Every structure is written in C-alpha cells, then in structure tokens.
Amino acid sequence: MFLRNCWYVAGWSDHFPEDALMARTIVGDPIVLYRKRDGGVVALEDRCCHRLAPLSRGRKEGDDLRCMYHGLKFAPSGKCIEIPCQDIIPSTAVVRSYPVVEQDCWVWLWMGDPALADRALIPGALNHDRPDWFMQTGHLAYDANYELINDNLLDLSHLSYVHENTLGRNSMSWRESRPKVTQIERGLRIRRWVVNQPAPGYLGLPPETRTDMWASYDYMVPGVFLLATQSFQPGTAAACGMQAPSSEPLWRVATSQAVTPITERQTVYYYSGCLERKRATEQNSREQIAAFEKAFAEDKAMIEAQQQVIARTADTRMLRLSSDGALNQFRRLMVGLIDAERPLEVAASAAAE
Numbered sequence: 001m002f003l004r005n006c007w008y009v010a011g012w013s014d015h016f017p018e019d020a021l022m023a024r025t026i027v028g029d030p031i032v033l034y035r036k037r038d039g040g041v042v043a044l045e046d047r048c049c050h051r052l053a054p055l056s057r058g059r060k061e062g063d064d065l066r067c068m069y070h071g072l073k074f075a076p077s078g079k080c081i082e083i084p085c086q087d088i089i090p091s092t093a094v095v096r097s098y099p100v101v102e103q104d105c106w107v108w109l110w111m112g113d114p115a116l117a118d119r120a121l122i123p124g125a126l127n128h129d130r131p132d133w134f135m136q137t138g139h140l141a142y143d144a145n146y147e148l149i150n151d152n153l154l155d156l157s158h159l160s161y162v163h164e165n166t167l168g169r170n171s172m173s174w175r176e177s178r179p180k181v182t183q184i185e186r187g188l189r190i191r192r193w194v195v196n197q198p199a200p201g202y203l204g205l206p207p208e209t210r211t212d213m214w215a216s217y218d219y220m221v222p223g224v225f226l227l228a229t230q231s232f233q234p235g236t237a238a239a240c241g242m243q244a245p246s247s248e249p250l251w252r253v254a255t256s257q258a259v260t261p262i263t264e265r266q267t268v269y270y271y272s273g274c275l276e277r278k279r280a281t282e283q284n285s286r287e288q289i290a291a292f293e294k295a296f297a298e299d300k301a302m303i304e305a306q307q308q309v310i311a312r313t314a315d316t317r318m319l320r321l322s323s324d325g326a327l328n329q330f331r332r333l334m335v336g337l338i339d340a341e342r343p344l345e346v347a348a349s350a351a352a353e
C-alpha cells in the first residue's frame with residue numbers, strides 16, 4: 001500500500017536535462033518527465049490514451065509531447081491537442097498530468113488528488129545548493145519494499161552493527177545512545193547525543209580524535225530523512241545535561257535522504273552529503289559521500305536480504321523491541337494517512353464509473 005496524497009522525489013534536478021524524456025515509475029504509476037522551454041518540469045502518465053504505447057518513446061515538440069506510435073500530441077496539461085487526420089478530439093483523449101515542484105535540487109511529484117497538492121507539504125532539504133556548504137548527491141536502487149528502508153533510517157542503532165567498520169566507526173556509541181522521539185506535523189523528530197564517538201575519517205583528523213555528537217533528524221511523510229549533526233569536544237553532552245547544545249560546534253554535517261517507492265518490491269533512495277565550507281575542503285566533501293556510499297551499500301545488502309527472507313516466510317510477524325519505538329510510530333502514522341485517503345479512492349472510482 002502506498003500513500004498518494006504526498007510529495008515523492010522523482011530525481012535530482014540534473015536527472016532531467018533539456019530535450020530528454022525520462023521514464024520513471026513511482027508508487028506503481030508509469031510517468032514520463034520532461035522540461036518545457038522555460039525549464040519547468042512536466043510529468044505525464046507514461047501511457048498514451050490511444051493504444052497505450054509509452055509516451056517516453058515519444059518526441060518533445062516545444063512544450064508538448066507527441067506519441068511516436070500514431071502521432072497524437074499532448075499539451076503539458078495532458079490534454080490531447082492533435083490527432084493526425086482527425087478534426088474532432090474527444091474529451092477522453094487525455095493522459096494524467098501530475099503536479100510537479102522543483103525544490104532543493106529535487107524534482108517532487110504529487111501522486112494523489114491534484115486538487116490537494118500543497119507545496120507547503122514538501123519537506124525542506126538541509127543546506128542543498130547553498131554557497132556556504134559543499135553538497136554531493138547520489139541515488140541507489142533497492143529490490144525491497146520502501147517500508148524496510150524507512151524502518152532502517154528510523155533506528156540508527158544499526159550503525160553499530162550494519163556499519164560496524166564504516167559509519168559505526170568500530171564503536172558502540174550509536175547503540176548505547178537513547179534517542180528522544182517526538183511527534184511533529186507529518187513526521188517524527190529524533191534527537192540524541194552520541195557520546196565519545198570517533199571522528200569521521202573523511203575529515204582527515206588525527207585518528208584518535210573523539211567527539212560528543214548531537215544528532216537530530218526529522219523523518220517526514222512519506223519517507224524523507226533530514227539529519228543535522230553537530231560535533232563537540234568530549235564532555236559537552238554531560239555539560240549540557242544531555243539537552244540540545246547551544247554553543248558553536250567544531251563542525252556540522254547535514255544529509256537529506258528521500259525514499260521513493262517504485263513498486264511494492266522496488267524503491268529508489270536519493271541522498272545528499274553536505275559539509276560547511278568554512279570547516280572542510282572539497283576533498284573532505286568527496287570523501288564524505290564516498291564514506292556514505294560505502295555504508296549505504298551495507299544497508300542495501302542487509303535490507304535486500306531481509307526482504308528475501310520476508311518474501312519466503314509465510315508468517316512475517318516481527319518482534320517488537322523498545323528500540324523500535326520510532327519506526328513503529330512512523331508506520332502507524334503512515335497507516336493512518338493511507339487509511340484516511342481510502343474513502344477518497346472509493347469516491348473517485350465511483351465517480352469514474
């Protein structure tokens with residue numbers, strides 16, 4: 001089951017060059033995306049209303065898209081505006097058009113009722129495309145259900161195990177830190193001190209460097225992870241009474257990540273790595289994203305293997321532990337929103353009949 005009335009990341013802005021037609025599948029819907037002459041992105045159902053050929057095999061003509069099977073031409077609204085050798089265009093000659101917003105270097109699509117598309121619901125990525133921050137980007141395809149990836153990002157205690165030699169830095173500091181989880185509008189806020197943690201290798205610091213790190217993230221519907229960390233001298237967490245710090249950190253790191261379901265068994269994961277320019281070099285930034293990608297390959301291996309076990313196992317009940325609090329809360333939030341839009345689906349299908 002997917003939530004439809006929300007924004008999904010369809011890709012990084014540079015995934016959609018001028019003059020290209022890009023095919024995507026999001027929550028099971030085939031979509032073709034292209035840029036208009038003013039740079040704005042159009043997203044249409046990738047299925048011609050005539051004989052169901054993919055419009056992504058078509059041709060861009062100005063701001064319009066022509067199906068290259070029998071030549072129907074569609075406006076960015078999805079309305080057919082030309083049928084070769086036919087003067088009358090039936091009102092049913094239309095393909096679905098999806099609301100699109102380009103924000104923070106991401107192209108966001110609204111997959112539900114267009115009348116409900118509210119750009120204020122797009123989670124704001126952290127420090128993307130800012131002159132005072134380095135930013136590196138990437139994406140990863142998963143053969144796994146999106147919920148397993150949300151679960152993974154909602155319980156960072158896995159850093160001490162899945163990422164034992166990478167992000168976990170051979171330390172139990174993540175496992176031993178207890179996050180505080182609070183509900184926020186359409187998401188959860190998860191904060192903790194990670195005490196006496198080895199510094200990341202990508203900053204080129206002496207290997208014995210340790211810090212107390214304040215890690216705070218918002219996890220937003222439908223699966224957007226917005227993490228900011230601040231690192232301080234060891235002892236800072238205790239000096240703050242384990243509350244949020246107010247002093248200037250030694251350095252800051254930000255990463256924004258988006259989980260986009262393709263089908264029930266396929267997902268794409270988009271991520272950034274951001275470092276403040278005043279405290280890092282471009283080389284540090286490149287090494288940071290390389291470190292992230294090494295770790296994300298570890299997540300992928302574990303989660304895809306987990307997905308295979310789930311697929312083979314008739315009874316997929318899971319044991320609930322106290323460390324699962326955030327992921328269970330987020331699953332409940334998603335189920336509530338998905339259930340709430342079901343009457344809309346029923347009404348929409350009744351109206352269509």
Ligand code: FES
Binds near residue numbers: 049052071
């Ligand atoms: S299938 Fe598109 S014009 Fe015929």
Ligand SMILES: [Fe+2]
Binds near residue numbers: 158159162163295
């Ligand atoms: Fe991970």
